[in-house]
Amino acid sequence: MKKKLTVIGAGGQMGQWFTKYFSDKDYEVTGHDSENKVTGKDIIVSESLVGAILQADFVVLCTPTRRTPEIIRLIAKEMKRGTYLIEISSEKAKVVASLSKMPAKINPICIHPMFGPGIKTLKGQNIISIPIKDAKSELTMAKSLFEGANFVTIDAIEHDKKIAVILGLTHMMNLVFANIISKDEKSILTEKMSGSTFRVQKTLAESIMTESPELIETIISNPEIRRVAEDLWKDVGRLLTAVQESKTEEVVNYIKECQERLAKHSDLNESYKRLTKMVKAVEK
Numbered sequence: 381m382k383k384k385l386t387v388i389g390a391g392g393q394m395g396q397w398f399t400k401y402f403s404d405k406d407y408e409v410t411g412h413d414s415e416n417k418v419t420g421k422d423i424i425v426s427e428s429l430v431g432a433i434l435q436a437d438f439v440v441l442c443t444p445t446r447r448t449p450e451i452i453r454l455i456a457k458e459m460k461r462g463t464y465l466i467e468i469s470s471e472k473a474k475v476v477a478s479l480s481k482m483p484a485k486i487n488p489i490c491i492h493p494m495f496g497p498g499i500k501t502l503k504g505q506n507i508i509s510i511p512i513k514d515a516k517s518e519l520t521m522a523k524s525l526f527e528g529a530n531f532v533t534i535d536a537i538e539h540d541k542k543i544a545v546i547l548g549l550t551h552m553m554n555l556v557f558a559n560i561i562s563k564d565e566k567s568i569l570t571e572k573m574s575g576s577t578f579r580v581q582k583t584l585a586e587s588i589m590t591e592s593p594e595l596i597e598t599i600i601s602n603p604e605i606r607r608v609a610e611d612l613w614k615d616v617g618r619l620l621t622a623v624q625e626s627k628t629e630e631v632v633n634y635i636k637e638c639q640e641r642l643a644k645h646s647d648l649n650e651s652y653k654r655l656t657k658m659v660k661a662v663e664k
Contacts, residue, residue: 382408386432388451389442390423391416393592394468397497398440399423410436430458438464438525445469445598449478461485464521468493470547471602472510472536479512488512489522492539493529494546496591503528510536544604551588551599552609558585576659 385402389395390411399420403409411418411425412432418425426432433439433455443451448469459465465482466489469475479488494506507529509519519533534542561582564570574582588596622630642648 382406383437384408384410384435385438385440386410386412386426386436387440387442388412388429388432388455389416389444390418390420392442393497393595394493395442396420397499398442398468402438402440407438430455433459433463435460436463438466440466440468442468444594445471445475448475452478452482456482456486459486462487464489466491466522466525470543470599472539473603476510476512476536487518487521489518489525490536491522491526492543493526501528502526505529507531508539509533510539540602540604544602544608547599548602548605549608549612551596552605553612554585554588555596555600557581558589561585576655579663580655580658 385407387395387399387402387409390399391413395411395413395416396419399409399411399418403420403422409420409423410432411420411423412427412429414429429451436459439455439459441448441451448467452465452467452475456465462485464487465479467475467479468491470492472490472492476490479490482488490510490512492508492510494508499505505528507522507526509515509522509531511518511533515533519531523529523531561567561570570578619631619634621627622634639648
């Protein structure tokens with residue numbers, strides 16, 4: 381008999397990915413979404429949130445982070461004993477608090493897939509696992525559901541701090557960059573003049589702009605991003621002041637110190653080679 385799995389938020393980009401992923405693995409998949417149309421071959425569509433989860437063996441939450449704690453509260457008591465609730469949001473502190481309060485009959489799986497809906501295979505992709513009740517059993521189940529992925533286990537507080545840099549800072553910088561180039565009235569000329577660094581950066585920024593505004597807003601609203609952003613503004617201000625005051629030595633020392641710190645953990649020459657490969661891929 382097929383395992384029954386429900387995706388809440390099945391009409392969104394990640395929701396669509398999860399419905400297809402589990403449908404391809406021969407689960408009986410039900411989709412519910414209060415905002416977007418649920419589509420997909422062999423997907424059972426449910427108009428009722430509670431109705432969608434009553435008989436489910438697994439429930440996957442692909443919902444906006446702000447709504448997730450409330451949805452957990454609404455469905456936790458209604459799910460049958462032994463159901464696995466899989467939560468995938470990009471900010472964990474508040475969500476983990478809600479998962480920890482669920483009835484003992486429900487098995488929480490708190491993960492953060494570090495990939496977008498465009499991937500074709502899980503091989504080599506990273507998934508972060510946040511322990512809720514039993515770290516070992518939760519990780520074992522997650523690995524069985526998402527075979528081929530690389531797993532990293534970390535607590536919610538550390539997760540949110542790291543994600544502020546990994547996602548928050550990168551999304552904020554690329555959002556601002558995309559906004560600036562979107563106002564360029566001579567973009568064709570800019571494109572003709574551009575070198576490899578600009579083309580790669582432009583491609584990255586434009587790809588991030590394919591994500592929903594709501595998702596981007598959620599990512600950059602991580603409370604931890606403020607600390608990281610303040611460091612960014614401080615360094616930008618310092619560099620601008622030094623350049624304007626012709627303090628060449630100060631700027632050069634800033635760059636050298638950065639290079640030295642990076643070199644402790646990364647091979648900068650290898651990074652340049654990877655950039656060259658990326659440029660070739662972009663230009664195809």
